[in-house]
Amino acid sequence: MNARRDQGDAFDAGRRNALRAAGSGLAVAFLWTAGMGPAVAQMSPRRQAADAAAAAADGNPAFAPNAFVRVDADGAVRLVMPAVEMGQAIYTGISMMLAEELGVGLDQIRVEHSPPSDALYGQPLLGGGQITGGSTSTRGQWQALREAGAVARETLVAAAAAQWHVDPTSCSVARGVITHVPSGRTLGFGAVAEAAGKLPQPATVTLKQRKDFMLIGKPMRRVDSPDKVNGGTQFGIDAKIPGMKVASVITSPELAGTLGKVDDAKARAIPGVVDVLRLDNAVAVVADNFWLAQRGLDALDIEWKHGVNANLDTETLIAALQESSRNGPALIGRKPKGEAAADGKLIEASYISPMLAHAPMEPLNATVHVTPGKCEIWTGTQVPTRCVAEAARICGIPAEGVVLNAAYLGGGFGRRLETDQVEQAVAFARQVGYPLKVIWSREEDIRHDRVRPLYFDRISATLGADGKPTSWKHRITSGTVLGRWAPGAMGKDGMDSDAIESAADLPYDMDNVLVEWVRHEMPPGLVVGWWRGVGPTHNLFVVESFVDELAHAAGKDPLEYRRSLMKPGSRALGVMNLAAEKIGWGGQPLPARVGRGIAVGSPFGSHVCAIVEAEVTEQGQVRLRKAVVAIDNGITINPSSVQAQMQGGLLFGLGAALYNGITLKNGAIEQSNFHDYRSLRINEVPELEVYSVESDEVPGGIGEVGTAIAAPALTNAIFAATGIRLRRLPVALAQLAASPDALKRVAAVGGEKEDVA
């Protein structure tokens, strides 16, 4: 998922400026407030109009200076989280930013989910919606949250100083205690909370210098860890509401198909089955527990009605994309600056990136209780205010009638940026009087995912006498996530900034670059969605594979070739050099059928390089041996979280590249559970090292960065090991194990190379 700043007429200039700034936090320059008007909501460090109601709903705590900090009379410090926690450790990062300035330890605070409110918790980088996505949370909140902590601290200090009749500047704060330094007198936050709540807020606050940080920059333990090791964390699926019943559902397996006749006699005969509910395209069996509901569902005799997708399969869809790629119309994402040299060696290639399911570990679910004029929801979502709006629409009630109870998310990866499952749960729940928990089985979760788009890419370059490209042309063809999800954020020319991120902003110093995007309308019902890294994940696969192809054509080492194209001193070059040094690039010769692949890029405001070492067995199986990641994400809030996100993100991307591709047959998704939609397992994990570059730059995103850089490092390693270039993912589907020809080549490579294992 991507973002862009687009200020009316300045858009094209802005895009060019952004491109010029490539290598220095470009993604931040691409943020989307486009078309959202000047009045976008966004979080503020100071009290806003909407704070009064929020504080009242919270029982009017003694001190509630803004939407984030609560100090109760007993001294308890509660921090309200503007973003949601789905594993990325943002609750810890947010707590560190607030607590750093507030002057408390992380062991002294309690974190709370925020209520739905764009006005209080709108993410400025995403058009002001209360949205957790696009690796924007730290980037978007770095300033506001530290200020929010400082506003709270200075007000508390002012209250203490007033009580002592001393100058506030003679006071210090540590661990929730204010000290009058000259006299040594102390007051806890709780003791002055009430008084502080009545004081005016400071007009300006001074933020700490980096050298004075107590928390930021330390590997702090996650604030949510203790409950996650003893089963205590409450995920949406764990909701327990008195009188609640549980539903299992099936939606037409053929996308956009509809429900015909249902014979539910056998289901209703099962003791414990309570109801059978219908929607246009789905049916639910309600029971006392989920297992009974599933049994009931299995006992239904359902007739589905075909729709427009009855004959849709993956290859037809790819052919349609290829047709669009040929015929356009193409929007220009980056214009060449000059004319390419007339002659030179032309290299051309095309790539296919498959649809992908998210499969978050916690299957999608929502618990909903609809009563006259009211709808109460319990769920984990990346878009709380969107859920409220949809529920209000479906129930025909004002948004004020909707109560959303937030929960921890058992993984998001972009899937919980959608509201479809919540909408369906509301539509079922309004047919009954009791609270209804709707759980999608894993099969439903995968068959009705809102998949990462399918991409078809044509890319070409002309190499000059020195082997460097004198021109570069890249045409991307895909459906648009942004165009559906936030149409107002599309460029005026109709450009989807996510589709071209990390393709238009290359880390390479080249002038004659043409990047185009062709919008392909996906068939109705085949809804494409954000998937960890979206545009950059796909573009980096294409771009970094192709740069490898060029290096090969030029007869150069892939690392040296990249170096020759990068500006000296650039941050991307910095991470690439670090990763190369750490893995010992070009050192010891590698065993037969073992190769190293490199990939570098600057997605989500950070700079990253991954080097993967992989072995291809004579049977065509790929084994990951080693991986090194170097990351420059500007100022690091929590080094432990950065390491964890790079580890997990890279492995998530490697697993997808190795195994995953959603395919269609007769309009239905063919995969359904972890047996045919594989996930990387611990025995397949390579030795993995993460290195960070120390930096004073503003924080970049980290949640999607590791995923975005994974695939090309892997396929480049496979090329280095075998000479086989994979231009279609996943690896398992491509011509390795499945192709006798490839196996012959793999065996031949093994013969040629010196085995020094």
Next chain:
Amino acid sequence: MVTLRVNGEDRQVDVPPDMPLLWVLRDVIGLTGTKFGCGIAQCGACTVHLDNQPVRSCQLPVSAIGDRAITTIEAIGQTPEGAKVQQAWLAVDVVQCGYCQSGQIMAAAALLARVPNPTDRDIDTAMSGNICRCATYVRIREAIKQAATGQQHGLQVVVDGSAA
């Protein structure tokens, strides 16, 4: 009526004999720490112990349990291995979304009870049935080694950052 011994307590439950233990724990008894991930014995999120052996509760009919003792994530900290595993999990901060972690910890505790000082191979064998979509695998391995040996493996996190 079936009597189940769960975390040291006898529980009478009125459920069909073929109902999987997972749903009895979650929807009948109300112990929601044990998770549903796939329902087909592929992911390990539903792992509990039967007489200290790890089993997938999504595939285990209650009628097959008999008088064997059931231990879930809520009580694993009361066993020596469970306590060590939880402590190591916190020291290297394994969890991300956390949803798979009940199953991971149950599998790891069972491993340590059987093999007090596991090799990488032992870890692969014992843990490869547990999927983590957040891919916390590097730290899972480190934490198991730390729990087994008491020596630090990998980055150690700090809890109280107030001291400079």
